[in-house]
Amino acid sequence: MSTTARQVIDRTRARLKIRTRLRAFADPTSGPARPTVQSGANGAAPRKGPAPLTPVGPGHRTTPQGTWRIEPGTGFFDRHPRFLDTSEVAANNWRLNLRHEAIITANKDVLEGAEVLDIASHDGRWTAAALLAGARHVVGAEGRPELVEHAAENLAHYGIGPDRYRFIVGDLFSTLEEEKPQADVVLCLGFLYHTMRYDDVFRLMRQSNAEHLVLDTRIEPSDEPVMRVRTNGLEGQGSAFTEDPISTGQVLVGRPSVPALRRMARVYGYELDRYPDWFGILEDNPDAREVGVYKKGLRATLRFRRDRSLDVAAAPEA
Ligand SMILES: C[S@@+](CC[C@H](N)C(=O)[O-])C[C@H]1O[C@@H](n2cnc3c(N)ncnc32)[C@H](O)[C@@H]1O
Numbered sequence: 519m520s521t522t523a524r525q526v527i528d529r530t531r532a533r534l535k536i537r538t539r540l541r542a543f544a545d546p547t548s549g550p551a552r553p554t555v556q557s558g559a560n561g562a563a564p565r566k567g568p569a570p571l572t573p574v575g576p577g578h579r580t581t582p583q584g585t586w587r588i589e590p591g592t593g594f595f596d597r598h599p600r601f602l603d604t605s606e607v608a609a610n611n612w613r614l615n616l617r618h619e620a621i622i623t624a625n626k627d628v629l630e631g632a633e634v635l636d637i638a639s640h641d642g643r644w645t646a647a648a649l650l651a652g653a654r655h656v657v658g659a660e661g662r663p664e665l666v667e668h669a670a671e672n673l674a675h676y677g678i679g680p681d682r683y684r685f686i687v688g689d690l691f692s693t694l695e696e697e698k699p700q701a702d703v704v705l706c707l708g709f710l711y712h713t714m715r716y717d718d719v720f721r722l723m724r725q726s727n728a729e730h731l732v733l734d735t736r737i738e739p740s741d742e743p744v745m746r747v748r749t750n751g752l753e754g755q756g757s758a759f760t761e762d763p764i765s766t767g768q769v770l771v772g773r774p775s776v777p778a779l780r781r782m783a784r785v786y787g788y789e790l791d792r793y794p795d796w797f798g799i800l801e802d803n804p805d806a807r808e809v810g811v812y813k814k815g816l817r818a819t820l821r822f823r824r825d826r827s828l829d830v831a832a833a834p835e836a
Pocket residue numbers: 607637638639640641643644659660661662665688689690691707708709712755756757758759760
């Protein structure tokens with residue numbers, strides 16, 4: 519073969535290699551093509567198609583108009599107002615009522631009769647909401663003892679028996695590793711932006727053997743599987759919590775894009791299942807306040823389901 523012909527072949531091979539690498543980098547699933555859900559972070563219509571590269575979009579509602587309308591005074595947190603007093607963190611009734619629709623009402627099908635693990639259970643707001651939506655039992659994990667006290671008082675106030683819940687107090691990275699609570703559904707709400715330990719969180723969620731994960735978190739608006747590096751203070755109820763003696767009063771936290779969350783979830787055997795209809799929830803409640811982050815696609819609620827086809831070696835049938 520002549521030198522020129524060899525050079526052309528080498529150049530073509532190199533170009534193909536680069537193109538393949540770029541595609542793998544951009545593709546959040548980076549696996550074999552499979553039908554998947556594709557939609558905006560907050561409720562664009564699910565479509566069949568290749569792996570989504572543009573998860574944040576204008577979207578449109580996926581349920582009939584009026585489905586999510588909350589008449590003044592009738593939302594979950596209007597009916598359970600103690601939670602507005604026992605937390606300093608975004609305890610606005612509109613915001614919490616709308617989150618309740620996306621987190622609880624939209625996931626009632628998997629919460630009914632379920633064992634639930636509530637990661638960062640705070641003052642018990644979502645533990646109570648899950649139990650009142652029909653969950654059988656909830657284990658809450660929370661670092662701040664005073665919040666766990668509020669949670670127990672709140673649940674007692676709303677007539678929920680102590681046999682239906684248990685709270686684990688302390689840094690959840692050590693407590694959950696030690697206790698390994700099992701669950702059908704994990705609620706991981708308002709927590710992921712308090713940590714950089716995503717690998718550990720996903721491993722802890724998988725360790726629970728949950729069939730479904732419901733995540734609600736701030737997201738980085740990007741088509742790429744990226745994470746923005748940020749820091750979080752340790753003061754106040756809405757901050758990170760750590761028992762690490764080496765501390766500057768700040769912890770590293772990450773803000774992932776939706777493709778990044780999907781990529782991390784897949785490594786632990788979970789596939790994106792659905793986006794609750796945030797677009798419809800917001801459209802039906804135009805007067806809602808303090809929900810700008812959801813409107814702008816900077817915060818999302820996502821439901822993942824266990825996909826056993828992602829396991830490398832499935833255990834043989836008994
Ligand atoms: C923003 S609040 C979220 C409350 C609730 N889950 C929600 O979504 O409305 C975050 C909670 O996570 C708790 N937290 C943060 N880092 C933690 C850790 N490493 N271990 C246990 N709890 C932690 C905080 O104490 C706080 O109650």
